[in-house]
Every structure is written in structure tokens, then in C-alpha cells.
Amino acid sequence: MQIMEIIDKYKAYYSVRAKKYEGNGRYKNTYNAEMKLSQAMQACSTLEDFRDRLGDLNELCAIALIRDQYIMESEHFGKHQEKVRKKEAELVLEKIDSCVNVSDVMKLVSDVSSQISVEISMDESQADAFLGKLHLLEQYLVYSNAEVPEMYQHIIRENAGEKLIELIESMQTVEKNNSAWQQQWKVNPDVCFEHRHFRHCPISAEHLQELRNLYKTIVQR
Amino acid sequence: MLDQIVQQNIAGEHVEKMTAVLQRIDELGSEHSDFNAFNAQLISENLFARFSEYYTLALTEQHSASGNQGNGVYNDAELLKSCVSGLVQSIESIEQGYKQAVAEAGKSGNAIEVEVLQNPDSIIQSIRELIALGQSEGMTLPDFLRIQIEKGLDKAMEGVVVQREGLMFEKQFTEANPVSPFHVEEVSEALEVFESLCRNSAFGVPESKEWTMLRDDIHRKYVSDIARFIKIRSSWEDILLDLSIWSLSYTKFAPEIFPWAETSRPFEAVKETQNINPGVIREKLKLFHKFFGLEFLDIFRHPTFLWQIKYHYHRNFLNFRLKKCILCANRFNIFRKM
Numbered sequence: 001m002q003i004m005e006i007i008d009k010y011k012a013y014y015s016v017r018a019k020k021y022e023g024n025g026r027y028k029n030t031y032n033a034e035m036k037l038s039q040a041m042q043a044c045s046t047l048e049d050f051r052d053r054l055g056d057l058n059e060l061c062a063i064a065l066i067r068d069q070y071i072m073e074s075e076h077f078g079k080h081q082e083k084v085r086k087k088e089a090e091l092v093l094e095k096i097d098s099c100v101n102v103s104d105v106m107k108l109v110s111d112v113s114s115q116i117s118v119e120i121s122m123d124e125s126q127a128d129a130f131l132g133k134l135h136l137l138e139q140y141l142v143y144s145n146a147e148v149p150e151m152y153q154h155i156i157r158e159n160a161g162e163k164l165i166e167l168i169e170s171m172q173t174v175e176k177n178n179s180a181w182q183q184q185w186k187v188n189p190d191v192c193f194e195h196r197h198f199r200h201c202p203i204s205a206e207h208l209q210e211l212r213n214l215y216k217t218i219v220q221r
Numbered sequence: 222m223l224d225q226i227v228q229q230n231i232a233g234e235h236v237e238k239m240t241a242v243l244q245r246i247d248e249l250g251s252e253h254s255d256f257n258a259f260n261a262q263l264i265s266e267n268l269f270a271r272f273s274e275y276y277t278l279a280l281t282e283q284h285s286a287s288g289n290q291g292n293g294v295y296n297d298a299e300l301l302k303s304c305v306s307g308l309v310q311s312i313e314s315i316e317q318g319y320k321q322a323v324a325e326a327g328k329s330g331n332a333i334e335v336e337v338l339q340n341p342d343s344i345i346q347s348i349r350e351l352i353a354l355g356q357s358e359g360m361t362l363p364d365f366l367r368i369q370i371e372k373g374l375d376k377a378m379e380g381v382v383v384q385r386e387g388l389m390f391e392k393q394f395t396e397a398n399p400v401s402p403f404h405v406e407e408v409s410e411a412l413e414v415f416e417s418l419c420r421n422s423a424f425g426v427p428e429s430k431e432w433t434m435l436r437d438d439i440h441r442k443y444v445s446d447i448a449r450f451i452k453i454r455s456s457w458e459d460i461l462l463d464l465s466i467w468s469l470s471y472t473k474f475a476p477e478i479f480p481w482a483e484t485s486r487p488f489e490a491v492k493e494t495q496n497i498n499p500g501v502i503r504e505k506l507k508l509f510h511k512f513f514g515l516e517f518l519d520i521f522r523h524p525t526f527l528w529q530i531k532y533h534y535h536r537n538f539l540n541f542r543l544k545k546c547i548l549c550a551n552r553f554n555i556f557r558k559m
Contacts (some may be wrong), residue, residue, distance in 0.1 A: 006297060009363035016367045020423045026431055047295050069430045076434045080441055103278065110273070138508055145507075146500035156497055199445050202452030203512045 003047060010050065014041040017061075026072055033057070033064035062102045066109065067093065081195040084123045088116040122182050127197040129174050130189035130215060134203075136170075137211050139163045140218075164218060171219040187221045222276050235279035242272045301362045305355035308348055315341045315348075343383040350374060373426025384432065385419075388412045399532050401450040402524075407443040411436055453513055454525040460505050461520070461546065467498035468549040 018038040021031035037057040044050050074089035091112045099105045143160035171187050178185035189212045192198060193205065201208055215221075223239055246268055253259035263269060319341050326335035351374050355365050369375040392408045399405050414435055418427040469475060476487035484490040506517055520526050521543070530536060 003295070006295070006361060006363065009361055009367070013363040013367040013370075016370050020370055022423060024423075024428075024431075027428065072430060072434055076437065080437075114269070141508065142501055142504040146497070146504045148497050148500040152493060152496045155493065156500070199441070200448050201445075202448045207512055 007044065007047065007050075011042050011044070014038040027065070027068045029064040029068045029071075030061065033061040037061055056101070059102050063096065063099065063105050066105055067096055070096070083194075083196070084116070084119050085196075087119065088112055091116070118181055122178060122185060123191070123196075125174055125178055125185075126188055126191040127200065129171060129187045130192050130212070131197060131201055133167060133170060133215075134211060136163050136167050137214055137218075140167070141214075167215070167218050171221065187219065189215050189221070222272070226276070226279055231279050231282075233279065233282065235275045235282060238275040239272060239279065242268055242275065246272075297362050301355060301360065301365055304362065304365065305352055308352050308355070312345055312348055312352075315345060343386055347374065347383065371424050373424050384415060385412075388415055399528075401447055401454075402528065403443045403446045403450060407439055407447075410442075411439050414439060450525055453515070453523065454529065456505070456509050456513070457515075457520040457523070457526065460502060460509065460517075461543070463498055463502050463505065464546045464550055467494060467502065468546050470494040470498075471549065 014034075015038050018031065018034035021027040021034055024031070037054075037060075040053040040055075040057055041050065044053055070089040070092045074086055074093060077083075077086035077089065092109055095108055095112075096105060099108055140160055140163035143156050143163060146156050148156050175185060175187060192201070192212070193208070198205065198208075203211075223236075223243060226236055226239065245266070246263065249259055249263065249268075319339060322339055323332050323336050326332045351369065354360065354368060354374065366375075388408070388411055392412055395404050395408045415427070415432065418432060418435065419425050422428070466480070469478075470481070470491050475481055475491045481487045481490040481494070509515055515523060530539060
């Protein structure tokens, strides 16, 4: 095959790469970077030209793609009030300009992602610790308030006591486990009223507040 | 990964750093007896990421070094062959990973579930199409790369090409076992949005990140309705179960059946149920009314109940059980003070 034929095929390839992102507003930076690469390649007439003109244009395409993906993530989590998850995108976008090549960007992404994944897990634990235990609070209320004949009262109150112990022990377990990840981590049911957690709650905010107050009294947090 | 590097005779600064990280992981392993604390330390020192980073750098350096050893003459056939052989290797590693996952699941008796749900045939099929394209007569590397994009085959390794199939499976699965109307709506909407995204993508295959975000939007739209639906349903299921057990306790054979027969004193246990359950049921009904504004008889008109009747319960069985339960409950005035 003639070398000119190969060169034309490469030009077609780079043109298609750019076309893939054409008109897609979510990949604006990627499209611009791919266009720069394609334009540089269209001007080549020898394979040596390709090597010379390529420079860091290919790397810049990869970085632009990562930038677009994090812009998307930042907007997405911002729209859904996911303030903890949004941090990863914010930190990467804040520092991506200081990266000189793709390896730098990958290292940045890996470091930020590890750091934020711990914060996300800690935040999710707040929901598990309180919203995940609503059934125990309800059972405690049922057994505490149920009217039963005198001779059966000790049984029903024992059941209520068991639910109290379950609530306290589950709080102690999660605090112990999470302190290994974040020093002095404490359960805080108030966090569950923020949209990212409250959207999973099946009852009204008013009723959840009542259960939150009861929970705080029981676990002393 | 380190073994693999050593087997390939790769050495240098990055390999030394990989070894140092691995040694640190071993040290921590002997220091900690609690796996959670051990894992936390690994994450806080970023050891997994650092190991992976040095691994990538070691391979990249090796690749650059071998690339520079060439004679500078462009050899399209060799470059194409190298791309295709990478794809062949990827199939081998996917198949190996699948076999290991099935074997691992087999130890806990879940092999069939993993075998079906993690079956990589679809993704392997799309990689095979890529290999066939690379091996077709007269193929060149630039054509191979261009056609991949035009046909969306470049997404094979991301799995986007099998997304439609996955969504169709999810839709059929949800329709066959519909937990709530919201689950059905959610997966139908996801499929529609996916098709629309495909139509609007330059070469018919969407970008994976874009799709992930849109799929998450759809999930978030339904999550609160799903949570409420499931909570209401589980609340009345719990109440009806208590009621059912309570009414059963009045049968002559109650002490001889579960749950009473399991206790050390079945006759006393039956009496306990008869005396305790009414008070418990009344309290559960109070919370049910407080949280959802629903009375006992509202259960049978509620969409969650009608959904269960339509898709999950046998109407005759339910009618029989409920009529008996309600009759019994009314006779014993279980709904007093409601």
C-alpha cells in the first residue's frame, strides 16, 4: 500500500474522532481538542509530519475528555445537592490545569478519588446509622406503648428494652468501625435531613424529626 | 501484578517503588488484627492507588523503551497485529476472571446466579467483532481505528455496546417481578432515554459517562416514591401478619404448629399471642395512621395493596385469609380506640 494512502486513512481517522463529539455540548473541551488534533493531522503530507505535528495534542485530547467528564459530574451532583460526591469533581477541576501530562492527571484523579471515597462512605454511614434503623425505633415505640393485660406487661416491656439495646449497640459498632477511617467519627442524625439522604426517607420531615429526637435521647448523640 | 512485571523482566525505579508499597502492605497486615482498621490504613496511606500508579508507570516506561528500539520504518501490519493481539488477550483475561468469579461463588452455593448475571458472552462477542474487523482482508490500522468509532465498536471494552441488552433484560426482569409501578416506569424511561441518546450520538453509541449521569437522573426521579411505596406495603404486611398469627392462635391446633410448637410451653405461648398481639397491632395501626394517614380498611383500597393483588398474591387465598382475619378482629373488638 502506498504511504500516501495510509496518510489519507489516518486523516480520515482523526477527522472521525473529532466528529464523534461534534454538536455534543457536554463534550465541548474534548471536541475542541480533537479538532485541533485533526486540523494538525490534515495538514500533514508525510508520516514524519504526523510525528512532528502530533506533539502533545493527543495527550491534550485525553485531558480534555477527563475535564469534560468531571464538569458533567460537578453539574450533575450540584443539581442533585450531593455536596460530598461533588467534591471529587471540584478538586480535580481545581487542580487539572497544573497537570502537564496524562500521567499527572491520572495520579490527581486517583489521589482525589481515594480521599473523597472515604468521605462518601462516612457520609453514607450517617444515613445507615439513623434512617437504616427507623424500623427499630418504630418497634421500640410499639412495644413501649402497647396496652396489654397486667400479667403480660413484663414481656412487652422486655421487647422494648431489647430494641433499645439493639439501637445503642448498632450506634456503638458503626462509631467504632468508622473511627478507623476518620478519627472521632460520631453518629449525627441531623445530617439525614439534607436532601441527598432525606430523598430515601419514606415519612415526612416532621415525623422524621420526632423519631430523630427519640433516637438522640436513646443513643445520647 | 508484581509477579507479572518480574516475569516480563521489567525493572527500574517504578518496580522498586511497587515492591516497597507491597512490603508496607505486608507490614500493616502483620500489625493489624482488625480487617477494617487494616483497610482504613491502606486507604489513608493511599497504598492501593500508589501501587497501581507505579505499575502503570513501569509498564508505560517499558512500552516507550521497546517502541524506541524500532528502525523508524512504519509497519502498518505489525501495529495492527499488536492491537488485535491485545484484544485476544483481553478475552482470555475476561474469561479467566469469569471462571474465577463462578468458582468463588460456588463455594457459597451462588454459582448459578453469578454464572447467569455476570456472563461476559455479550461483551466478548463485541470484542470478537473487533478482532474479526482487525483480521479482515486488506485492513489497515487507521481504517481499523476509524471503523471502530463509526460502528461504536470502540466502546466494546467499556461495555456500552451491551447496555441496550442489559436494559432490555432489566426491563423484562422488572416486569416479570414488579416490586412497584415506579420500578417499571423507571426502567422503561431508562430504555427510552438510552435509545434517544443513541439516536442523537454521532455514531449511534453514547458516551458512557453521559449515559451514567442520565441513568442516575432517572433513578433519582423515582427513589422517593419507591421508598414510600415499599414502606407502606411492608407496614401493612406486618400488621396483616400479626393479625393472621393472632387469629390462628384461636384454632384448636395452634399449640401444635409454628410458632408456638417451637416454644418450651406451647399452651402459654398461645395465650401470650392472644393477649399481647391486639395491643401491638393497635400501636402499629396508630403509627401507620400517623405516618401515612391510613386507617386499617384503607389498606385494601391502597395502590400498594392493589398492586400486590394484581402481581404477587393469589386473590382467592388473600380473600379467604383477610375475611377470616377481619371477621375475627371485629369479633374480638381489636380495633377499639382506633
